[in-house]
């Protein structure tokens with residue numbers, strides 16, 4: 001063992017605190033963790049991870065510590081987002097290879113992206129009933145083709161004397177409430193699609209990849225949907241985002257599953273088609289919802 005290595009083992013918690021940027025912290029004099037009772041051998045408890053130092057008593061140091069923890073947290077989220085958006089597959093690979101503290105967790109990223117997606121929901125509803133044509137249309141680029149209400153539903157509405165615009169409002173509210181189910185179903189479906197294609201690979205890889213991929217998909221939709229509203233750019237934005245999503249998936253699969261690029265592109269294309277079919281099926285199922293509401 002190296003001499004400095006053995007000295008490292010015998011450092012006091014105070015020295016460890018200073019090493020790890022804990023200036024301003026006062027070290028507790030206790031030898032056991034106050035959270036779980038384990039014996040302390042370092043600044044952070046080896047059993048539960050609790051920091052053994054006390055927050056500083058004076059206001060300026062306390063402010064510095066708070067600012068550092070906020071910046072630390074935000075820089076992690078920021079780094080994760082940049083990696084998610086611009087380096088396809090890298091987050092999944094880092095996670096699978098055990099580099100987990102450096103980035104936000106896959107579930108956290110997915111929740112943030114879907115939350116951002118929900119914020120734009122009131123401007124660009126995911127699914128709505130067009131009161132003029134009586135068709136259920138979606139603003140998701142992969143399922144922009146609408147499906148019509150069934151003749152039975154239309155007949156029932158006519159018999160009730162409910163005008164289509166009034167029914168459309170009721171439908172939009174119900175469809176929005178139904179959307180969280182889709183969010184969960186998409187991740188499960190994406191993981192299953194990957195598992196079928198790469199069945200020798202561990203399940204955790206598929207699960208994490210599915211979360212990252214769906215997070216990217218929703219982040220892309222957040223950026224695309226405002227463009228849809230600008231003049232005649234909707235079609236261009238849709239085509240462009242589909243192309244970006246497909247390329248992203250191809251590169252990400254290549255990085256994570258390490259197969260030949262050409263074979264991976266073919267798989268990415270198949271996966272995208274299956275994914276679009278699934279979203280289309282979901283859109284179609286909302287017309288059944290309309291049937292129940294009428």
Ligand SMILES: [Zn+2]
Pocket residue numbers: 033034035036037038045046047048049050
């Ligand atoms: Zn502990």
